[in-house]
Amino acid sequence: MPELPEVEVTKKGISPYIEGNIIKNVIIRNYQLRNNIPHDLLNKIKNLKLKKITRRAKYLIFSIGKGFLIIHLGMSGRLYIIQSNKKNLFEYDKHDHVDIFFENNIILRYRDPRRFGLIDWYTGNLLDYKYFNHLGLEPFDKCFNEQFLYNAMQNTKKTIKSVLMDSTIVVGIGNIYANEILFVAGVLPTRIACTISLEECTKLVKQIRCILKKSINLGGSSLKDFYHTDGSIGYFQQSFYVYSRNGKKCKICNSNIKSKIIGQRNTFFCAQCQQ
DNA sequence: CTGTAGACCTGGAGGC
DNA sequence: TGCCTCCAGGTCTACA
Numbered sequence: 001m002p003e004l005p006e007v008e009v010t011k012k013g014i015s016p017y018i019e020g021n022i023i024k025n026v027i028i029r030n031y032q033l034r035n036n037i038p039h040d041l042l043n044k045i046k047n048l049k050l051k052k053i054t055r056r057a058k059y060l061i062f063s064i065g066k067g068f069l070i071i072h073l074g075m076s077g078r079l080y081i082i083q084s085n086k087k088n089l090f091e092y093d094k095h096d097h098v099d100i101f102f103e104n105n106i107i108l109r110y111r112d113p114r115r116f117g118l119i120d121w122y123t124g125n126l127l128d129y130k131y132f133n134h135l136g137l138e139p140f141d142k143c144f145n146e147q148f149l150y151n152a153m154q155n156t157k158k159t160i161k162s163v164l165m166d167s168t169i170v171v172g173i174g175n176i177y178a179n180e181i182l183f184v185a186g187v188l189p190t191r192i193a194c195t196i197s198l199e200e201c202t203k204l205v206k207q208i209r210c211i212l213k214k215s216i217n218l219g220g221s222s223l224k225d226f227y228h229t230d231g232s233i234g235y236f237q238q239s240f241y242v243y244s245r246n247g248k249k250c251k252i253c254n255s256n257i258k259s260k261i262i263g264q265r266n267t268f269f270c271a272q273c274q275q
Numbered sequence: 276c277t278g279t280a281g282a283c284c285t286g287g288a289g290g291c
Numbered sequence: 292t293g294c295c296t297c298c299a300g301g302t303c304t305a306c307a
Contacts, residue, residue: 155277
């Protein structure tokens with residue numbers, strides 16, 4: 001589920017329930033995610049206040065005491081807010097791996113069937129954190145502009161799609177949004193990045209911001225209930241122009257949407273609308 | 276250094 | 292209904 005918009009929407013959805021609250025307990029049913037969850041996590045965060053939740057790339061950062069609880073949702077992770085009561089204590093899905101209990105009787109529950117996610121504890125400077133130190137710009141960072149993108153692509157043989165998904169250049173764009181952004185910007189995903197003009201970079205930067213923003217707003221409205229929620233997220237409720245639509249008609253020009261594997265990821269495009 | 280393939284893991288969809 | 296195969300929102304690591 002999670003590309004940048006879903007992570008941002010999750011942050012906004014859970015923050016009001018738990019920011020400013022004291023952590024009273026942590027139950028870990030399965031430690032094995034992308035990396036093992038720190039075995040002594042409870043000792044690190046018990047009786048400390050969750051000050052603030054922020055986001056970097058697709059990672060959520062929980063500022064707790066003098067350290068940071070880092071959570072990544074991987075491919076299939078979700079965070080829920082539920083009420084702490086006997087029923088919820090004993091009723092959980094087999095993929096509900098972690099519960100964090102707050103003093104206001106709220107539980108933050110982490111579910112992740114595929115376990116590609118990450119839960120980690122870090123106390124240093126976040127810029128040096130091993131999963132952050134190589135990351136590129138946030139798409140909403142002022143420094144992320146057409147000139148930056150253009151410069152970043154001059155000495156590469158990669159396709160433009162691979163560049164958009166390269167988190168050492170710009171973070172947060174996953175497979176779905178890379179496809180959609182390239183369609184709306186009118187750029188073929190197969191283009192070699194160094195052939196993209198500055199003018200095209202202007203379109204791309206504009207559409208990256210526009211589509212991510214729109215999606216955050218949509219997710220925000222369809223996902224406003226993070227409390228007692230386990231329904232499906234607004235992700236597939238959105239109507240995509242090209243993603244997963246191979247063989248179907250282009251919504252703009254009526255020609256067939258094509259697909260091709262790029263960088264081991266399925267890629268969808270309209271050969272008519274995109275050049 | 277750069278670019279790509281493989282790895283991690285489960286569930287759902289579709290074919291037979 | 293059951294079994295098999297393929298596919299999926301991410302990203303780190305190893306290797307050419």
